[in-house]
Amino acid sequence: MDWSILGVNYPYIFSILLFSLGWLIIFTQANLIKKVIGINIMESGIFLFFLAIGDIAGGNPPIFVPGSEQVYVNPLPSAVILTGIVVSFSITALALSIIIKIYHNYRTIYMPELLRVLE
Amino acid sequence: MVIEFIPFALVLFTLVGAFIMPFLARWFSRGCIPLTLGILGLDFFMAGNLLRGVAAHGPVAYYIGGWPAPWGIEVRGDGLAAIMLILICFIMFWTVVYGASSMEREITPGGSGWYCTLLLLITAGMMGLVVSGDLFNMYVMIEVVTLSGCALVLARGGREVLPAALKYLLLATIGSGFILFGIAFTYLLTGHLNLGFAAAELMASGAQYPYLNWIALTFMVIGLAVKAGLFPLHVWLPDAHSTAPSTSSAVLSGLVVKVYAVVVMRVFFQLYTAELLQATDIDQILLIMSIGAILAGSFFALVQTDLKRLLAYSTVAQVGYIFLGISVFSITGLEGAIFHIAAHALMKSMLFLAAGVLIAGTGSRYINDLKGMGRAMPFAGGIFALGAFSMIGLPLLAGFISKYLLALAGWETGNYLVLPVMVLSGLLNAAYYLPVLRVLFWEEAAPLVEKTGKERGPLIALAALAGGLLIMGVMPEVGRDFIQLAAAWLWG
Numbered sequence: 063m064d065w066s067i068l069g070v071n072y073p074y075i076f077s078i079l080l081f082s083l084g085w086l087i088i089f090t091q092a093n094l095i096k097k098v099i100g101i102n103i104m105e106s107g108i109f110l111f112f113l114a115i116g117d118i119a120g121g122n123p124p125i126f127v128p129g130s131e132q133v134y135v136n137p138l139p140s141a142v143i144l145t146g147i148v149v150s151f152s153i154t155a156l157a158l159s160i161i162i163k164i165y166h167n168y169r170t171i172y173m174p175e176l177l178r179v180l181e
Numbered sequence: 182m183v184i185e186f187i188p189f190a191l192v193l194f195t196l197v198g199a200f201i202m203p204f205l206a207r208w209f210s211r212g213c214i215p216l217t218l219g220i221l222g223l224d225f226f227m228a229g230n231l232l233r234g235v236a237a238h239g240p241v242a243y244y245i246g247g248w249p250a251p252w253g254i255e256v257r258g259d260g261l262a263a264i265m266l267i268l269i270c271f272i273m274f275w276t277v278v279y280g281a282s283s284m285e286r287e288i289t290p291g292g293s294g295w296y297c298t299l300l301l302l303i304t305a306g307m308m309g310l311v312v313s314g315d316l317f318n319m320y321v322m323i324e325v326v327t328l329s330g331c332a333l334v335l336a337r338g339g340r341e342v343l344p345a346a347l348k349y350l351l352l353a354t355i356g357s358g359f360i361l362f363g364i365a366f367t368y369l370l371t372g373h374l375n376l377g378f379a380a381a382e383l384m385a386s387g388a389q390y391p392y393l394n395w396i397a398l399t400f401m402v403i404g405l406a407v408k409a410g411l412f413p414l415h416v417w418l419p420d421a422h423s424t425a426p427s428t429s430s431a432v433l434s435g436l437v438v439k440v441y442a443v444v445v446m447r448v449f450f451q452l453y454t455a456e457l458l459q460a461t462d463i464d465q466i467l468l469i470m471s472i473g474a475i476l477a478g479s480f481f482a483l484v485q486t487d488l489k490r491l492l493a494y495s496t497v498a499q500v501g502y503i504f505l506g507i508s509v510f511s512i513t514g515l516e517g518a519i520f521h522i523a524a525h526a527l528m529k530s531m532l533f534l535a536a537g538v539l540i541a542g543t544g545s546r547y548i549n550d551l552k553g554m555g556r557a558m559p560f561a562g563g564i565f566a567l568g569a570f571s572m573i574g575l576p577l578l579a580g581f582i583s584k585y586l587l588a589l590a591g592w593e594t595g596n597y598l599v600l601p602v603m604v605l606s607g608l609l610n611a612a613y614y615l616p617v618l619r620v621l622f623w624e625e626a627a628p629l630v631e632k633t634g635k636e637r638g639p640l641i642a643l644a645a646l647a648g649g650l651l652i653m654g655v656m657p658e659v660g661r662d663f664i665q666l667a668a669a670w671l672w673g
Contacts, residue, residue: 149324167340
């Protein structure tokens, strides 16, 4: 196998690392706010992956100039990610508002304590 | 109306309704529920037209904004979409009829206008999901369904829904992360987000990249299995479905987990094809997971003391049936899965709504507190019994026919394990539904807390759902031809 490909394609590796780190945080952290941060890290990993797909080495911004023979980067992943960011934002907002409510009702944002109260 | 336009129009129309609703709630709150009913009724009518048109002329496709497929977003109206649309409209309509009187009692006071918004949003999301022919569009619709579903759980107010809703949201978000990653891999592999074009690209060159195929497929299947509550990824489901208000439970358990199964069917048979899939062994993995779901869901249900939790675990088992039908990879299996989606949607929403009436009568969700309620409220109790018998799979009820189709599909494809699993699961269903019926009908009745059994709306809704279930069971040939056609189209 040609390992030099990893040097060119390093965004893919970092995005997978970020993704794995994200859901590891969601599962292992006891603090609910940290879990929400984990969600955001996970989604950032996916967004990086999408952007890396669309990038072309030496590509210009996808603005068409008549009469020129340019190489453009693929604009579709960027457009897709814009929507993804909005979705991620609304999930974060909803999760944080639930956590505020949990704090008001149970006086804790730590999962073990919450489970103890629920018993 | 032009038939191609109907699937898109349904989604758009319902979304507009959802956005009007908060304003209406502010200035004319009595109009919310009638308007919601009107929108859903019109949706049902349009979906019926679509079904007739599709049955006569074959599948249709519409491209949003007039842009053709690789650039524009494709909206599909094929057999599966038509069946799901009509099912979604039917169940949502009767759930809102049921909720018209009980809504104010079960959710945060003064919230019924916003609750109608959520119901319309989730309807639009589910409709958009089943008609979408574009992977990223599917992802967006999945998020619409997830977020509004989470809010539907939260609508009860009170403190016990909060941890359940947060658990649901966190796990569902991990699920959608996996789905989006799978979509990214598919895009990397094919350069298309449109199902048809991506499928053609996979057909041409997919076999060259077996590992990438496998990764993309695994990510998507894990994500969708979390969302659909397939064992062993079901941990959020019983909490969320049992703490929600009964109208929300009926929608979440009856419809929401099913639309993800529809997405799995589309990904399997319209994106990947049976040959590429068989190279990945995903069918064996799904078969094991679904058999595990059927057995484990039933065993968990056996030990429940809370009626709504019992029903939620029963949903875990029934999701297993649907995935079993998908995983045997044959047209009969798909037919069984689609039939069971429809049958279980009717049964489970009926059971949750009937349980809602019974629970409102005593004010307790525990089975032992519901002594004699079946005799005190014969209509709701009778409907509950009908749903339970259909779950067990007694002949002449819809549950029997889906079990029969699934067992047949397993036998035809050489998965001889499926038949004993079906029989065993029927026995297990009997083992946890019959004790509930014994408590409801044979034990001495406790005095009623409030006279909830006298309201007209919930009973009419229950009767309508039961009517649908009986028609499916007694005259399966009414829908069976079309389901067969839809499965054949999906198979491609």
